[in-house]
Amino acid sequence: AQKITQTQPGMFVQEKEAVTLDCTYDTSDQSYGLFWYKQPSSGEMIFLIYQGSYDEQNATEGRYSLNFQKARKSANLVISASQLGDSAMYFCADRLGQTGANNLFFGTGTRLTVIP
Amino acid sequence: DAGVTQSPTHLIKTRGQQVTLRCSPKSGHDTVSWYQQALGQGPQFIFQYYEEEERQRGNFPDRFSGHQFPNYSSELNVNALLLGDSALYLCASSLEPDIAGGSGEKLFFGSGTQLSVL
Numbered sequence: 695a696q697k698i699t700q701t702q703p704g705m706f707v708q709e710k711e712a713v714t715l716d717c718t719y720d721t722s723d724q725s726y727g728l729f730w731y732k733q734p735s736s737g738e739m740i741f742l743i744y745q746g747s748y749d750e751q752n753a754t755e756g757r758y759s760l761n762f763q764k765a766r767k768s769a770n771l772v773i774s775a776s777q778l779g780d781s782a783m784y785f786c787a788d789r790l791g792q793t794g795a796n797n798l799f800f801g802t803g804t805r806l807t808v809i810p
Numbered sequence: 811d812a813g814v815t816q817s818p819t820h821l822i823k824t825r826g827q828q829v830t831l832r833c834s835p836k837s838g839h840d841t842v843s844w845y846q847q848a849l850g851q852g853p854q855f856i857f858q859y860y861e862e863e864e865r866q867r868g869n870f871p872d873r874f875s876g877h878q879f880p881n882y883s884s885e886l887n888v889n890a891l892l893l894g895d896s897a898l899y900l901c902a903s904s905l906e907p908d909i910a911g912g913s914g915e916k917l918f919f920g921s922g923t924q925l926s927v928l
Contacts, residue, residue: 698852729916737898739853739919785852790866796904796917797843797866800852 696721696788698801706807707776714761715771715804717786723747727789728769729798730760734782742784745769773806781808812837814920816901822926823891831886831923835903841865842884843917844876845900853900859884891927898922 697720707713719728730742745753745760753760761770773780783805787798815834823829835842841860845853855868859878878884882903888895902917 731919737900737922737924739900739902739917741916741918744916787852790855790868797855797858797868798853798917799855802850802852 696723696790696799698786698788698799700786700801700804702804703802704805704807706809707773707780709778709808709810710775712772712774713776713806715773715784715786715806717769717771717801719767719769719786719788721788728760728762729787729789730758730769730771731785731787731800732780732782733785733803739785743771776808778808778810781806814901814903814918816899816920816923818923819921820924820926822928824928825891825893827891827927828887828889829891829925831888831899831901831925832883833886833901833903833920834883835901836918839903839905839918840882841904842878842882843902843904844884844886845902845919846870847898847900847922849897856886888925893927896925896927898924 699718726747728745731739733739743753743755743758745762752762757774759772783803785800785803787800790797814836817832843858844856847853856870857867858865862878873889875887900922902919904917
């Protein structure tokens with residue numbers, strides 16, 4: 695069974711500063727994958743970053759990086775140099791099932807507001 | 811390169827009615843998944859279609875059914891609508907799951923259909 699916990703309903707960050715969005719997971723699978731998606735007010739879910747359970751290095755994609763601590767079952771998203779366009783909902787997700795199926799179990803999300 | 815497109819963008823129905831939502835996947839994608847996102851929640855997986863068959867299903871009743879056409883587009887049907895079915899319905903496309911092999915093949919989402927049941 696999967697469980698994704700995002701304990702921060704809302705976060706504020708000053709423009710150009712870095713911010714960390716928390717995500718903890720609880721899965722019984724040995725092989726799993728963790729995703730972060732951004733959802734602006736338009737509704738579309740936009741892929742940001744992926745971390746596989748066997749990946750040695752923390753994933754990075756431009757201004758996004760993932761602080762993956764397997765022992766603590768956490769996969770926090772770090773956004774550096776925040777921009778006004780980063781204001782959105784952010785969802786952490788775990789892959790459903792161990793097979794190649796790539797469907798996701800999402801957390802409840804964190805609303806990020808970037809302050810000018 | 812067209813992304814995932816969904817229609818209609820908004821829909822209002824009354825309890826007991828039936829509704830059909832439509833989705834065209836991103837060019838080159840052959841797998842379509844549907845998600846329901848209630849207000850203030852994360853999306854919940856409904857089901858996935860590949861080769862015109864349902865490949866995987868989440869915890870949703872049989873009132874939720876789907877179809878995939880030879881051109882990979884898909885429909886989501888909901889019968890006997892309840893007030894609790896009011897939500898944003900998101901369609902996502904990807905490459906065939908076995909090819910992904912759990913490598914983190916990402917889903918591409920559409921902007922959704924906002925369904926309101928009165």
